[in-house]
Amino acid sequence: MVLVASDQTIVIEGSYYFPPDPIKRDNFRDSDHVSVCPWKGRAAYYDVVVGGKVVGNVGWTSLDPSAAALPIKDDVAFYRRVAFLGKVKMED
DSSP: OEEEEOSOOEEETTEEEEOSTTOOGGGEEEEEEEEEETTTEEEEEEEEEETTEEEEEEEEEESSOOGGGGGGTTOEEEOTTTEETTEEEOOO
16 A cells, blocks of 8 residues: 655655655554654654554654755655655555
8 A cells, every 4th residue: 555655755864755745644643752853853753554553653744843954844754664766655
C-alpha cells in the first residue's frame, strides 16, 4: 500500500521530506514523541495505522525550524526504511 507519493520530495540526511498535500491523513495519527534539533527545531511525530497494524514514529514534521530549514517547514519526513523513490509504502 502506498501511503503518500510525490515527485516533490526533498532528501536531507537520508530522510525524505514530502509536501503535506499528498499525505493520506486517514492512515496517520499523532504520536506522543517529540524531538528537538538545533537545525530542524521541535518536531512532532506520526504513527502509521493500516488494517489494525501500527508502526510508531514513522514520520515527523518540523514545527519551528531554523531559518536554514524553512524550506521543509510543514513537510512530513520519513526515514529511509519506509520511503522509497518518493513513495511511502507499508506492506499489508
